[in-house]
Amino acid sequence: MMLSGVLALGLGIAVGTVPVPYVIESPGPTFNTLGQSQGSPVISVTGRETYPANGNLDLTTVYVDGGPNGPVSILGAFTGWLDGTKSVYPEELIYPTGTTKEQAEEQSSVAMTTSQENAVASALNELDIPFxxxxxxxxxxxxxxxxxxxxxxxxxxxxxxxxxxxxxxxxxxxxxxxxxxxxxxxxxxxxxxxxxxxxxxxxxxxxxxxxxxxxxxxFPFDVKISLDKVGGPSAGLMFSLGIIDTVTPGDLTGGKHVAGTGTITPDGAVGPIGGIQQKMQGARAGGATLFLAPAANCDDVVGHVPDGLQVVKVENLAEARRAVELSGSGQDTSALPVCTSN
Incomplete structure (x- = not known):
């Protein structure tokens, strides 16, 4: 009887470690675009006057397990399904079949570089600075x-x-x-x-x-963004806001703790991203009370907003800037656009 029990336990452990074709997304760390990372400013500008800024304009991240990042076990997928802060998806919904780790990292790096260039362009457009x-x-x-x-x-x-x-x-x-x-x-x-x-x-x-x-x-001046081991295009919106706050007098945030996510185009359009539920969780855990969410992600926002976090729906950089300025000035933000169920 004891032997059969040991065998059954061993079999259960073995089955639990069998890899399955799923990807698990969980909340990652946040980074203040107005602050520092590994001792260097996240955003540094040369060739134009800059202004010290208080408060937080946090970009948010997601940890991704599975796919080219390494296999996910049955047990890992099961516990992910039970964890309200995580999302589990079939691998093919996140990565094309056959994607290698090197390919995924290269694509992520290229997307990050493009998002940084677009962020500078959108910030300059918003400030009417020609380039x-x-x-x-x-x-x-x-x-x-x-x-x-x-x-x-x-x-x-x-x-x-x-x-x-x-x-x-x-x-x-x-x-x-x-x-x-x-x-x-x-x-x-x-x-x-x-x-x-x-x-x-x-x-x-x-x-x-x-x-x-x-x-x-x-560009008429140089903008350097220093952030190690973070990839993808989803930080574009927060980079744009960070650049605006860096090259304009005063505090855009009024010292408040703001976080957000969204891709950005050179003309300031904010686009959808993945993992927004995890990013809202990470933002709140990091201390944010206001979160900027792409309008195109509203279906995934509704019903998943953490307690203590106000989520504002934005379609472009101008709307995001207005929301941050309104919050920073201490005015009532309850009339700002929010995500609603269809």
Missing amino acids: GQQLQSAGLSDGSPSEGKIEEGDVFESINGKPVTSLAVIQEELAAGKGAPATVVVRRAGEPVTQTISPKDNGAGRYILGVMLKYLFT
């Missing part, structure tokens, strides 16, 4: 209508005679043309090249050139 901005081809999508006409490295100068100052210019011209051929001028090896391209419908009613684009910025 240089161009769009460069980073390659073509499969079946692209620009095949043989646009090359990697081409810099877009105009479309249908309108200077390309942002992605919105291209999108608006293609939408107005409703599939009509577009005249595109790019600069290649220092020389202008003119091409006529017939955009295609992407299946969702939008016309596209099938070109993957990246921004090239020329």
Whole structure:
């Protein structure tokens, strides 16, 4: 009887350690964009006057177990399901099949770098500080209508005679043309090249050139963001707010503890992110009382807000800045937009 009990226990332990194709997200640490990390300022600016800022503008993070980060056991997945602060997802919902750890880390690093550049651009746009901005081809999508006409490295100068100052210019011209051929001028090896391209419908009613684009910025001063072992694009919004507070007089937060998350585009649009429930938990545990959440994440916010945390729905940087300023000035924030169930 004792032997069978030992065998049963051993079998249970063995089964509990069997890896399963799931990913577990749990609350990670927060980092104050107005503070320091490993002895260095998270945000440092050279070439422009800066102002010391009090309070917190915390970016939030998520620990991710499973997938390319290492296997999750049956026991680990089961305990994750029972833990209200964690979320468990099938691996394929988070990572494409076959993604290696090296690939995941590289993608995360590239996304972080892009988010930092976009954060500087959006902050300068919000402050009406001029800077240089161009769009460069980073390659073509499969079946692209620009095949043989646009090359990697081409810099877009105009479309249908309108200077390309942002992605919105291209999108608006293609939408107005409703599939009509577009005249595109790019600069290649220092020389202008003119091409006529017939955009295609992407299946969702939008016309596209099938070109993957990246921004090239020329900023009037240098912004360095130092944050080790944090990747992905979701800190963009909080970087933007941190930059604004650093280069403007006074305290944006009024000394309050604010946290948030969200991707950012150069024109200040705030986009959705993953793991928002864990980020709200991490923010509250870190002391935040106000949390900025992307409007596109509202379905995951409703019903999961920790006690003592006010969550404000934001769609762009201007709304986020207003919310922080309102809170920092001690005014009533109860009328700020919130997430509601549909």
